[in-house]
Amino acid sequence: MIKTYFKKYKKQILIAIASLFGLFIIFILSVYLxxxxxxxxxxxxxxxxxxxxxxxxxxxxxxxxxxxxxxxxxxxxxxxxxxxxxxxxxxxxxxxxxxxxxxxxxxxxxxxxxxxxxxxxxxxxxxxxxxxxxxxxxxxxxxxxxxxxxxxxxxxxxxxxxxxxxxxxxxxxxxxxxxxxxxxxxxxxxxxxxxxxxxxxxxxxxxxxxxxxxxxxxxxxxxxxxxxxxxxxxxxxxxxxxxxxxxxxxxxxxxKDSLKLDIQQYSYNDGLAPYFREHVRLYLKEWLKQYNEKKDTSINFYTDGLKIHTTINYEMQKLAEESVQEHLSKLQQQFEESYGKNAPWLTDKDLIETELAKTIAYKKLKTQGLKKEQIVDSLQQKKEITVFNWNGKSKENLSTLDSLQHYLKFLNCGFVAINPKNGALKTWIGGINYEYFKYDHVIQSKRQVGSTFKPFVYTTALENGIDPCTYFSVAPVAYENLKGWEPTNASSKEEEEYMNYSMEYALSNSINTIAVKVLEKAGIQNTILQAQKMGISSTLPEVPSIALGTAEVSLMEMAKAYTTYVNNSVPATPFFINKIEDDKGNVLLENKQKEKEGEKAFSDTTREIMLQMMKSTINSGTATRLRNSYGLKNDIAGKTGTTQNNKDAWFVGITPKLVSVTWVGLDNHKIGFKTTAMGQGANAALPIFGRWMQKMNREKELNPVTQAKFETPSKEILESLDCNPEKRDGFFKRLFSNPDKKKSKRFKTKA
Incomplete structure (x- = not known):
């Protein structure tokens, strides 16, 4: 039957097969073409x-x-x-x-x-x-x-x-x-x-x-x-x-062997130095735009496999990030406990409403014509979101308002370390977590610098011929031409009515009343000019309170300025890229920055005296816990800083081969530490440096940095500082002075 069927339809069957074969060939050709x-x-x-x-x-x-x-x-x-x-x-x-x-x-x-x-x-x-x-x-x-x-x-x-x-x-x-x-x-x-x-x-x-x-x-x-x-x-x-x-x-x-992983994150949000890497990305974006225009090329740093050789030291950066995490996770807990249920992020209605109005969600609802009460009500609707905590990310059922209050409470930080000899940046920490806090406190933020500005005042005084063994009265003064402004000191010991202190003692112990008096002698304009010579580019207010650090300056500027004290009085210009290569190894950019370029900001004598004064800050002044609590025996100089209302805590650490600057505070300027004991630079910022140095001391490969020694001060320098740190007023001066009468005078605006 099949044979009969085939004979009957043989022609049609062969045509169908040929057609299918032809279609298949055409199909293959269509793919091929x-x-x-x-x-x-x-x-x-x-x-x-x-x-x-x-x-x-x-x-x-x-x-x-x-x-x-x-x-x-x-x-x-x-x-x-x-x-x-x-x-x-x-x-x-x-x-x-x-x-x-x-x-x-x-x-x-x-x-x-x-x-x-x-x-x-x-x-x-x-x-x-x-x-x-x-x-x-x-x-x-x-x-x-x-x-x-x-x-x-x-x-x-x-x-x-x-x-x-x-x-x-x-x-x-x-x-x-x-x-x-x-x-x-x-x-x-x-x-x-x-x-x-x-x-x-x-x-x-x-x-x-x-x-x-x-x-x-x-x-x-x-x-x-x-x-x-x-x-x-x-x-x-x-x-x-x-x-x-x-x-x-x-x-x-x-x-039979177990699976052992060592996960390393290289995403934008995770991994080592995310704030620094973002700064590199932004720099590359601008640099390549100019390079491509100049060279008539079309290099794309997202796809073309460039190699960016930076100045960051991997081990130093890793240890610095560990130190920030260890210190701030504990300080955050203490900070929240100090406020308890009366924390401003929970109870300050004006603060909360002001910050809520800045959120994208609030602005979006406002454009829809909703009233304030309706918007607030809508933003209290809860949903599951992932939030940052020091013990790790967690999923919580929160409203927009809850989330705002959650993030308002976090202490943040900035930490940067620079090689003072050539300006090479060695560490860069812009905040506590890049995924949740994008704002970079190294380069973007400017905060009041507190007492870390005082060395600039004392440097100016020395440059203007004031002897380092000049004594200044600790007694507070109300300045008549400044609406009765009366700087005070935090320590009760310094409130002795008839006590006078040397410049070294006053700086190392950060005595406010004396800093203002030194500024008066040195001159406000002279001090501003001196700070600018040292690398401060921010606008500095011409007011006496500048002596106490009311100026707002970035961490990077502070780091640059402090390099002068260990770089032959020359400010080292910060840089972060050594070389850029393409995927074939061709060098597109090479930084050959040399040491000690530029003009001296002050004399070598002033530099040596200031370094000795800031060594005293570590050995006997406000930063002694580096010796006592952290057991550091390294050669270190430095300065602590605390701003008004405990909003900003600072510490500048100087070693022969590194200058580091640490800032700790809250992003919202309206919230500060509840107490000075907690918020002072020695407590809130200094421990990050202390932990970091401890960790670096344990790494043998970092010995050339950590074990470096300061230059030996000359005999003349030591002699210029060889005076008693304190001097009490004489008998007759005390006899004819009224301790209960408030001292007042006019502040001399010109030295």
């Missing part, structure tokens, strides 16, 4: 340009972070270990070295299952070369014929790749492009992310783990699903055993 998507020719494939992450490196070449669209760091073939290649070939393409890019048996299986049986799970069949084609030219949604189009297209591209590249080059391109878990692209990025090492150093277990994750990067993510990842890893090890890349004994040992 690019009707279903771009088909690269061999010339294009021979000049592959992969997106590469720009790397931000520390001063020793350690990776600090990356700037990227796709997190990819291509490496050469000699950086690919054999165990990784063995794991990949055994698992993904056992006949890799035998085929020409396409495994025809697997391809036919996929074709017939997909077309004839409509089996969507047929998948597989892709060689490593075909997978490389897919990585280079991602698939698009093409409907029901998609799987066939993709397989044909990738097969054609794969054969072209095999004509252009050797097997080793194909493996290299594949491993440099393949996506791994956690949005990492390429083996080097994945190795550094999951194991904190370069791919060349991957162990067999680590290599098998990463290769195993390629089957389903989320499902087998070793960070999220360690047990599942381990099972898949053992499948890879089993394949390596089956294809004789591992012997039975090695397999048995490795398959």
């Amino acid at each position: 690019g009707a279903w998507g771009h088909m690269p020719n061999e010339k294009e494939l021979a000049n592959l340009q992969l997106d590469q992450a720009t790397e931000i490196l520390s001063d020793d070449g350690t990776l600090l972070g990356k700037i990227y669209i796709n997190d990819r760091q291509p490496v050469p073939f000699d950086s690919i270990p054999k165990n990784l290649i063995d794991a990949l070939v055994a698992t993904e393409d056992a006949r890799f070295y035998e085929h020409n890019g396409v495994d025809n048996r697997s391809l036919l299986r996929v074709f017939f299952k997909s077309i004839l049986l409509q089996d969507e799970s047929s998948g597989g069949g892709s060689t490593i070369t075909q997978q490389l084609a897919k990585n280079l030219y991602p698939r698009k949604n093409l409907g029901s014929l998609g799987i066939i189009v993709h397989k044909l297209r990738e097969s054609i591209i794969a054969k072209r790749l095999e004509d252009v590249y050797s097997k080793d080059e194909i493996l290299l391109h594949y491993l440099n492009t393949v996506p791994f878990s956690d949005n990492t692209f390429g083996i080097e990025s994945a190795s550094k992310h999951f194991f904190n090492k370069s791919a060349v150093n991957l162990s067999t277990i680590e290599a098998a783990t990463l290769v195993g994750s390629l089957k389903a990067t989320y499902y087998y993510n070793p960070k999220l699903f360690p047990e599942r990842s381990k099972q898949r890893r053992n499948v890879v090890l089993s394949q390596m055993k089956n294809y004789e890349y591992l012997n039975e004994e090695a397999y048995d040992t490795l398959s």
Whole structure:
């Protein structure tokens, strides 16, 4: 019957078969000619340009972070270990070295299952070369014929790749492009992310783990699903055993080993030095714009794999961030407990309403025409959100109002350390958590500097011929021409009516009344000019209260100004990039900043005297806890600072090879520490420096920095300071003075 049917319809059947065959040929030609998507020719494939992450490196070449669209760091073939290649070939393409890019048996299986049986799970069949084609030219949604189009297209591209590249080059391109878990692209990025090492150093277990994750990067993510990842890893090890890349004994040992990760974050919000890395990104944006215009190039730092060699010291930065976390997590708890239920972020209605009105949510509702009461009511609706806490992120059911109050209470900080000899920045901490507090307190913020301004006043006095052993009365004075303004001191010891102190004692113990009197002798305008010579660029108010630090200045300016005391009186201009290279190693920018460039801000004699005075701050003044509590024996000079109403706490630490500046306070200027004991620089800011130095002292590689010694002061300098720190008024002066009568006078605005 079949024969009869065939004879009867032979012509029609042959025409149908020929038509189907013709359609299939046309279909293949349409794929070949690019009707279903771009088909690269061999010339294009021979000049592959992969997106590469720009790397931000520390001063020793350690990776600090990356700037990227796709997190990819291509490496050469000699950086690919054999165990990784063995794991990949055994698992993904056992006949890799035998085929020409396409495994025809697997391809036919996929074709017939997909077309004839409509089996969507047929998948597989892709060689490593075909997978490389897919990585280079991602698939698009093409409907029901998609799987066939993709397989044909990738097969054609794969054969072209095999004509252009050797097997080793194909493996290299594949491993440099393949996506791994956690949005990492390429083996080097994945190795550094999951194991904190370069791919060349991957162990067999680590290599098998990463290769195993390629089957389903989320499902087998070793960070999220360690047990599942381990099972898949053992499948890879089993394949390596089956294809004789591992012997039975090695397999048995490795398959029982536990999964050990060393996760390193290189996202914008996480990882080391995020505030600094953002500053680098912003700098690159502007610098490259000018560079491209000048050189007629089109370099893109998101995709072109630049290497930014910075001045940041990896170990110093890591230890500094640890110190900030350790100190502020404890101080935050004490801060909240000191206010209790009467905290301003909970009870100050005006403060809360003012800050609420600044939120995006409030402004959005206001544009919709809602009244204030309606907006506030709406912003009290609760929802689950993730918030920052010192013990980690947590999901909480909070309203916009709750969230505002939560973040209003946090103490923030800035910390920067600079090499005073050449201006190279060594650490940069702009805040407590970049993800939740984007504002950078190193470069963006300007706060009142408190007593850390006093050294500029004393420097001016010395430059204007005032002898360092000049004595000043500690007694408070009400200045008639300043509306009766009367500076006072925090310590009761200094309130002795008839006591006078030397400049060294007054500075090291931060006596306010004397600082104003020194300013009067030195001159306000002279002091402002002196501060500007030292590197202060912010506008300084011409008022007597400047002696107490009412001027608002950035941390970076303060760091620059203080370098003069250990850099031959010359302010060191801060810089943070040593060199910028392109992906081929060509140098695009190189900073050859030399030491001690620029004009002296003051005499060497003044510098030596000031350094001795600030050593006394550490040894016997307001910063003695560095010796007593932290046990530091390093050569250190410095100055503490506390502003009015305990809003800002400062500490400047000076060592022979580092100048560091620390600030601690709240972003909202209306909230301060409840007590001076808690909010003073010696308590709120100094401990960060103290912990940091303790940690650095334990690191032998940092000994050249931490164990450096100050220059030995000359005999003349020591003699100029050789006077009793205090002197009591004589008998007759005390006899004819009325201790109960408030002293008043006019402040001399010109010295």
